[in-house]
Amino acid sequence: MKRKFLHSIRAYLGGLALGLGGIGLFVVLLAIPITYVGLEMVGSGFRSGPARTPAQVAADVRRELGAVVWRKLTPMLVTSLLCIGYGVFEAVKEQQRQHDGAA
Secondary structure (H helix, E strand, O other), X not given: OHHXXXXXXXXXXXXXXXXXXXXXXXXXXXXXXXXXXHHHHXXXXXXXXXXXXXXXXXXXXXXXXXXXXXHHHHHHHHHHHHHHHHHHHHHHHHHHHHHXXXX
């Protein structure tokens, strides 16, 4: 009885992980263009002093976009992929348990 209960919880956790991983992946893929547009609009900060050339602004945007992607979005992407992987693993295991129970 206890084993069956634990297997049912694992199946629900796998489904939850799969759903959260999918949502996380969607958020990461949506956050990259939003971050880029935000950095382009702000121009990588408000600075006093002489005006910067468009090449300097583009270099600042590229540098800050790389920092944001590396520091914030990469860990989110890895976590989402791990959740999706766990969800798929549990789905395969659940299918095997159902197949073994039917045989």
